Amino acid sequence: MNLKIISLFFLFILFGCKSTQEKKATDLEYLVAIMQGTYSSEKQSIEDKAYFNISLRMTPIWKSKGHYxxxxxxxxxxxxxxxxxxxxxxxxxxxxxxxxxxxxxxxKEWIGKWKTPEVFDNLAESDIELKPGCEVILKKQADGTFIGQTGEKTCPSELRGASYASSKVTVTPTQILSWDQGFDKDGKQVWGAVKGGYIFDKIK
Structure with missing residues (x-):
C-alpha cells in the first residue's frame, strides 16, 4: 500500500511538472503570436492631434533559432x-x-523585407547588435494581457539630447500600447509622447 502511494506521488510530481512546463511554453508562444502583425495608430491620431498616424509591423523570422x-x-x-x-x-x-x-x-538593406521573411535566413547573427539594458520585461496578467517596461534608467539614448530612454508596453490580442520616452541626465523628458503611450490597433 505504501509503495502504491509513493508511486502515485512521483507520478503526480512528474506530470505536474510537465504540465507547468507546457503552460509556460504555451504562454511564450501565445505572446509571440499576438505580437506579430500589422498595426496602425490612425484611430488615436484622429481622436487626438497630439499623436501621429504611425505604422508598425512585426514579422516572425529565424523560426528555427527561437522566437524572433x-x-x-x-x-x-x-x-x-x-x-x-x-x-x-x-x-x-x-x-x-x-x-x-x-x-x-x-x-537599409532589410527595409521592406517583412514581405518575404524567408530572406532573413541570410542574415547572420553577427549582423545584429544587442541594445543592452533596453530589453522590455513583461508579465502576464490575469486577463491574459502582457504588461511590462524597461529597467529604470538602464537603456542609454543620445537622441535629441537624451541620456536614457524608457519603454512601457502592453500587449493584447488586438492592440499594442507603447510609450517610448527619452530623458536627459536631469530626468527632463526630451522626446516621446507626453500624455501617454501610442495605441496601435492590429489591422491584420
Missing part, C-alpha cells in the same frame, strides 16, 4: 522610410517574458 520578430515603425505616409528598424528576441525567464532589442548593422 523583425520590426519596422514608420510614419504612415512614409512607410518606405521607417524611422525604427529592429529585431526583437522574445524569451521566457521563470514567470517573466523578455523582449530583447537588436539593431541591424545594415538596416
Amino acid at each position: 520578430l523583425y520590426v519596422e515603425q514608420a510614419m504612415f505616409e512614409k512607410q518606405d522610410s521607417p524611422y525604427r528598424v529592429r529585431i526583437y528576441k522574445v524569451s521566457q525567464r521563470n514567470d517573466a517574458f523578455i523582449s530583447e532589442i537588436y539593431t541591424l548593422k545594415n538596416e
Whole structure:
C-alpha cells in the first residue's frame, strides 16, 4: 500500500511538472503570436492631434533559432522610410517574458523585407547588435494581457539630447500600447509622447 502511494506521488510530481512546463511554453508562444502583425495608430491620431498616424509591423523570422520578430515603425505616409528598424528576441525567464532589442548593422538593406521573411535566413547573427539594458520585461496578467517596461534608467539614448530612454508596453490580442520616452541626465523628458503611450490597433 505504501509503495502504491509513493508511486502515485512521483507520478503526480512528474506530470505536474510537465504540465507547468507546457503552460509556460504555451504562454511564450501565445505572446509571440499576438505580437506579430500589422498595426496602425490612425484611430488615436484622429481622436487626438497630439499623436501621429504611425505604422508598425512585426514579422516572425529565424523560426528555427527561437522566437524572433523583425520590426519596422514608420510614419504612415512614409512607410518606405521607417524611422525604427529592429529585431526583437522574445524569451521566457521563470514567470517573466523578455523582449530583447537588436539593431541591424545594415538596416537599409532589410527595409521592406517583412514581405518575404524567408530572406532573413541570410542574415547572420553577427549582423545584429544587442541594445543592452533596453530589453522590455513583461508579465502576464490575469486577463491574459502582457504588461511590462524597461529597467529604470538602464537603456542609454543620445537622441535629441537624451541620456536614457524608457519603454512601457502592453500587449493584447488586438492592440499594442507603447510609450517610448527619452530623458536627459536631469530626468527632463526630451522626446516621446507626453500624455501617454501610442495605441496601435492590429489591422491584420
